[in-house]
Amino acid sequence: MGHCFGCLKDDVKGFCSSCEKRLFNRSKINPQLNFNWEDISKVIDGYPAGFSISGVQTKGFIGKATGTELSPILANNKNSIYIIKPMLSRLDSPSDSPANEHLTMQMAKQLYSIRTAECCFMKFANGTPVYITRRFDYNKDEEKLNQEDFASVLKAKKDNDGRYKYIAKTYEDFGDVLSPLNKVEFIRILIFNFLTGNGDAHLKNFSLLETPDGDMQLSPSYDLMNTKIHVNDSPIALNLFRELERTSLPRGQAYSYTMNDFIELGKRFGLSDRLLKKIVKEFEGTENKIKEMINKSFLSNKAKKKYLETIEKNFVQLFSN
Ligand SMILES: Nc1ncnc2c1ncn2[C@@H]1O[C@H](COP(=O)(O)OP(=O)(O)OP(=O)(O)O)[C@@H](O)[C@H]1O
Ligand SMILES: [Mg+2]
Ligand SMILES: [Zn+2]
Secondary structure, eight states: OBOOTTTOOSSBSSOOHHHIIIIISSSOOOSBOSSOHHHHHHHHTTOTTTTSOSSSSOOEEEOOOBTTBOOEEOSOSTTOOEEEEEOOSSSSSGGGHHHHHHHHHHHHHHHHOOOBOOEEEEEOTTSOEEEEEEOSSBOTTOOBOOEEEHHHHTTOOBOTTSOBOTTSSOHHHHTTTOOHHHHHHHHHHHHHHHHTTOOOOOGGGOEEEEOTTSOEEEOOBOSOOOGGGTOOOOSSSSOSSTTOTTTTSOTTOOOOOOHHHHHHHHHHTTOOHHHHHHHHHHHTTOHHHHHHHHHHSSOOHHHHHHHHHHHHHHHHHHTOO
C-alpha cells in the first residue's frame, strides 16, 4: 500500500474514497491512465494557437470521467474539467516535476490552508508521471468564469514580440488591486513560495477570478513547486519592493530575504501589526510537518533530499534577523 494519489494519506492504493469523490465525483478512478502523453501531443502539436492555455509547457485537457477512466479532449478545450501537465521536457530531474507540483500544492492546502486548485498525481499507461489539476475557471453549471492574470491586471510592459514580460512588476504592485483579505492571503502565499523554493511565481502565475456575484478576487493558487529541484533560479521570482531590492544591487551581490521583508510588505499593504504577527506565528515551527509530507510524496529519493535541503536552508534564512 502506498499514499493516496490525491491527498497523500497513508495506506491507500491509488485514490482514497474522499479524493475520488472530491476530484472526480466518482466512486472509483483508475490512477493509471489508459493513454500516453504522445496520444495528446501528436494531435495538439497541430494547434499552435488557441489550444494550449498560457504557460511555457504544452498542456492537455480532460473532460468528465467515464466509468473508472479519464480521457483526453483532443479537438479543443471546450468542456474540459481538468488540465493535464506532463513532466518537464528540459531542465534537471524532469521526471520529478509532476510529483513536485502535486506535493507543493498539497502542502499549501493541507499545512497552511492556502486556497489551491484541486490536484492529483497520476501515471500514463506507460508509467511516466503526470500532474492533473481541476479547472477553477468554470462554475457548477459549467459556465466559464472570467479570469485575468496579473501580467494583464497590472498592465505589465510588453517585450519586442508583444508578449507581456512575466517579471516586469514587483509584488508590492499587487497591493494596488488586491482586497484586504486577498492581501493577507497573498503575503502568506509569498512566504510559502519562499520556504518551498519557488522561483517561478511570476505575473502569470497569479490571477483574479470572477466570484459568483461578479467581483474579481484572487484565484486559488496554481503552479506551486520547488523550482530548485529543476533549475538554479532566484529565491523568489519578482522583487518584493518597488525600490527593486534585488535587481538594483551591484552585480554579484545577493539579497537575503527574512521574515522582516514579508512583514514590511504587509505594512506597505496597510495590514495591522496584529494580523502580521498572526501570519508569522502560522509559519513558525512548521518545518517538521513539511518534512513529513515530503517523505510521503511521489518524488524520487534524490528529489526528496533536495527538497528537504531547500526547506532546511529557507527556514533558517526566513527566521534569521
Ligand atoms: N486549476 C486551474 N484552473 C484554471 N486555470 C488554471 C488552473 N491551473 C492553471 N491554470 C491556468 O493555466 C495557465 C498555465 O498553467 P500553469 O501555470 O500551471 O502552467 P505552466 O506551463 O507550468 O506555466 P509556467 O509558464 O508558469 O511554467 C496558468 O497561467 C493559469 O492561467
Ligand atoms: Mg504558470
Ligand atoms: Zn486522498
